[in-house]
Amino acid sequence: MAKLDKYKKAKIYFFGNEEEKQKFLKEFVAPYFKRKIPGRYFINRDWNGGPNYEIIFSSRLIDEKELQEEVFSFCKKKGFSWTREQIEDNLAIYRKNQQNLLQMEQKKGIGTPIERENHLRVVIEPLNEEYYRSTYNSSEHVKLHFKSRFLLQPSIEKTLKRITEKDDLLILVINLFRITMNLFQYGEKYASVMYYSNIAGVFAIAKQYNAESYLRENYKKLYNRLNIDRLDTLSVDEELLSGYRKAWTAIYELSLKLYQKGGFSEEGYLSVEEQGNRMKSNVSGIGSEFHEVLISEESIDRMITSETHLVFRSITNLLYNILPTLNINFLEKNFCCYAITEFIAKKYNTSWKEIFKERIIS
Numbered sequence: 001m002a003k004l005d006k007y008k009k010a011k012i013y014f015f016g017n018e019e020e021k022q023k024f025l026k027e028f029v030a031p032y033f034k035r036k037i038p039g040r041y042f043i044n045r046d047w048n049g050g051p052n053y054e055i056i057f058s059s060r061l062i063d064e065k066e067l068q069e070e071v072f073s074f075c076k077k078k079g080f081s082w083t084r085e086q087i088e089d090n091l092a093i094y095r096k097n098q099q100n101l102l103q104m105e106q107k108k109g110i111g112t113p114i115e116r117e118n119h120l121r122v123v124i125e126p127l128n129e130e131y132y133r134s135t136y137n138s139s140e141h142v143k144l145h146f147k148s149r150f151l152l153q154p155s156i157e158k159t160l161k162r163i164t165e166k167d168d169l170l171i172l173v174i175n176l177f178r179i180t181m182n183l184f185q186y187g188e189k190y191a192s193v194m195y196y197s198n199i200a201g202v203f204a205i206a207k208q209y210n211a212e213s214y215l216r217e218n219y220k221k222l223y224n225r226l227n228i229d230r231l232d233t234l235s236v237d238e239e240l241l242s243g244y245r246k247a248w249t250a251i252y253e254l255s256l257k258l259y260q261k262g263g264f265s266e267e268g269y270l271s272v273e274e275q276g277n278r279m280k281s282n283v284s285g286i287g288s289e290f291h292e293v294l295i296s297e298e299s300i301d302r303m304i305t306s307e308t309h310l311v312f313r314s315i316t317n318l319l320y321n322i323l324p325t326l327n328i329n330f331l332e333k334n335f336c337c338y339a340i341t342e343f344i345a346k347k348y349n350t351s352w353k354e355i356f357k358e359r360i361i362s
Contacts (some may be wrong), residue, residue: 002139002143003139004132007058008056008057008058009055009057009126009127010054010122011049011055011122012029012055012067012122013118013119014051014119015091015119016080016082017086021045024053025160025325026161027074028071028074033057036061037057037059039154040150041055041057041059042056042149045325047094049118050114050119056127058146064122067124072120084116087116133269134270137272137275138264138269145314145318147254148255149321151247152244152322155240155243155244155247156325158240158243159172162237172240173332174336174340175241177340178231178340180248180312180316181195181340183248189348190355192341193352193355196341196352199341200291201288201291202334203215203216203288219334219339248315251318252311252315256307259307259310259311280300
């Protein structure tokens with residue numbers, strides 16, 4: 001059993017507008033931790049309690065009082081100032097959606113009240129181990145997640161500095177999806193069903209609200225405008241891709257080693273069996289043909305507890321985890337799932353049904 005007490009969490013609440021949030025992340029948060037503890041932190045853009053930056057780190061060098069003073073000093077230097085009304089306007093959407101998001105991300109019961117007075121507040125605290133026990137399969141799995149995020153953080157920071165146009169960012173992220181798929185031992189064609197599962201679920205739920213056609217049409221238009229059919233030849237920052245590829249290759253090897261030594265199981269943590277039951281429960285009855293076929297397969301329990309599935313799931317969850325910090329929102333994430341699976345289906349002249357027949361379901 002690995003101890004998690006060497007890790008801490010810093011939260012910096014920042015209730016400015018979107019442009020200011022991005023500037024605060026790029027010009028203060030990332031440089032501060034890079035200067036203090038390079039290689040021993042990662043940054044999430046979080047929403048619990050209002051917009052904030054959540055930094056998980058391993059060090060005794062980060063002092064709450066000093067960090068708080070640095071935050072005030074930076075904002076004063078930049079001339080950031082906000083009226084009560086501006087802050088309330090910026091918080092309105094978070095107040096409206098926080099409870100739904102807590103439920104979606106299985107964080108119900110650990111919500112933080114959204115209070116205007118928390119703007120620019122710094123809090124350093126121990127990890128909520130109960131949350132990690134209910135989300136990961138073992139303490140070693142949590143540590144693997146943290147180490148993986150430490151490895152990815154430098155590439156994330158370079159991306160935030162070097163890519164300013166949303167179209168360029170989307171193309172890069174779709175390539176990141178492809179990098180993870182090519183780590184899958186059976187190749188990108190068969191790996192694509194993991195991301196197809198996401199978009200199939202989204203479309204099924206959207207259909208319940210009469211929004212499926214609208215989503216499909218908008219995703220199709222954006223796919224064509226970005227010319228994703230030519231993904232192999234689209235311009236992309238190769239240095240950035242190389243950094244991500246190197247990090248994810250190392251993460252894949254670490255994940256594989258953890259599985260092979262039985263590291264996805266520990267008493268007191270989420271079992272892979274319960275994880276599988278949650279998945280089946282979440283997709284049952286949503287009206288997705290893909291998921292109905294998947295969960296009706298006799299070998300589903302064996303499949304979702306296999307080395308292949310658990311290792312690749314760990315990789316894909318990491319990709320989903322970093323997207324908010326890259327300024328990719330919920331709909332943009334879904335578009336990326338749509339885009340990469342559409343590209344793969346066309347490239348290999350296949351479909352999820354054909355892939356199930358060939359590889360997964362007889």
